[in-house]
Amino acid sequence: MATQSNKDAFMGGLMNLFKEQWQADVLLKAGDSDDGAAIPAHKLVLAGRSEVFKDMVEQGEFKASSKLETITLSEMKHGEVEALVEFMYSVDGSISCRSLGKHGRSLYLAADKYKILHLRDLCRHHLIQSLDSSNALSIIELAQIPFDKDLHDAAFAAINNNLRPIASSDEFKLFVEKYPNLTVEIMKASLTWEASPNHIHLGGNRYCGHCGSYCRFCGYPND
Known part of the structure; x- marks a missing residue:
């Protein structure tokens, strides 16, 4: 009969290999770390999770080398690399x-x-679940590199829902300089939204007749 403990041991096997550093054959290093802080990993796991890592470990110098090669993730900090590697070793995703x-x-x-x-x-x-007036600008900026429509649309709607406090912030002034065209889109959408008969103000909050709630991510109606 199958038992929970046996299942847990099976599910945790891959993570145990990572924690024990058993026969690790590659090192991952963050941009802010020295060589001594590199994280041991397994090429097979990296290749199975990412085509980009697969291409890296298939390069000639990796195949021919008998020593432990290091992949430097220069754009990441050590704690971020740790979180990334732990995710790649998770069985349930x-x-x-x-x-x-x-x-x-x-x-x-x-x-x-x-x-x-x-x-x-x-x-x-x-990121979408965490959207509010304090981070909507930075998240819509994140959605531009590369462009992510779902994240962009959610942040766009959150900005429109909180335009008054956002527009009075110093962050918005910098945003206007960096993204003038996107700022124009935001302001045009806000004017359209305010004028729409589907939206009415209740106690300072916008109620959406389009989706029937205090919509945060609905955006503005397309009618």
Whole structure:
């Protein structure tokens, strides 16, 4: 009869290999770390999770070398690389809320760069759920590099829902200089939204007749 303890041991086997550094054959190093802080990993696991890492470890110098080669992720910090590697060793494709809360943006960018699409989906979902007036501008900026329509649309709607406090911030002034065309789109959308008969103000909050709630991510009606 199958037991939970046996299942847990089976599911945790891959992570145990990582923690024990058993026959690790590659090192991952963050841009802010020295060689002594590199994280041991397994080429097979990296290649199985990411086509980009697969291409890296298939290069001639990796195949021919008898020593432990190092891959430097120069754009990441040590804690971010740790979170990335732990995700790649997870069996169920999950990542902790703590890792997402602490490293969500950098993991989102890393997931896109290294083509780890499931991780990018998880990070996008976390970023959308965390949207508010304090971070909407930085998240819509994140959605431009590379362009991510779902993240962009969610941040765009959040900005329109909170335009007054956002427009009076110093961050918005810098945003206007950096993204003048996007700023024009935001202001035009806000004017259209305010004028739409589908939206009325209740106690300072916008109520959406289009989706029937205090819409945060609905955006403005297309009618």
